[in-house]
Amino acid sequence: MGREYGSQWLSCTTRHVRIYAAYIDPETNAFDQTQTDKLTLMLDPTEEFVWTDETCQMVYKEFQNLVDHYENK
Numbered sequence: 001m002g003r004e005y006g007s008q009w010l011s012c013t014t015r016h017v018r019i020y021a022a023y024i025d026p027e028t029n030a031f032d033q034t035q036t037d038k039l040t041l042m043l044d045p046t047e048e049f050v051w052t053d054e055t056c057q058m059v060y061k062e063f064q065n066l067v068d069h070y071e072n073k
Contacts, residue, residue, distance in 0.1 A: 016049065017059075018042040039067060 023035040024042070041063050043056060 015046075016044045018045060019063075 018041070020031070020040045020042070021036050021038075022040060023032040023038040024030070024040040025032070041060065043059055044051060
């Protein structure tokens with residue numbers, strides 16, 4: 001993604017997990033970089049693996065725990 005999506009966006013990606021410092025609409029996948037105080041986690045966006053709802057929730061919960069922990073520092 002280039003600058004057409006807003007300012008230079010911050011991200012951390014691996015093949016199966018992507019974290020963006022922006023809000024990404026879950027329906028349209030549109031980036032809103034005016035909300036850089038938000039983090040968005042995209043889990044396996046290429047759908048390479050079959051994730052159960054339970055497994056996804058475990059990943060999202062751990063991500064939220066980490067965000068909460070570092071937010072309070």
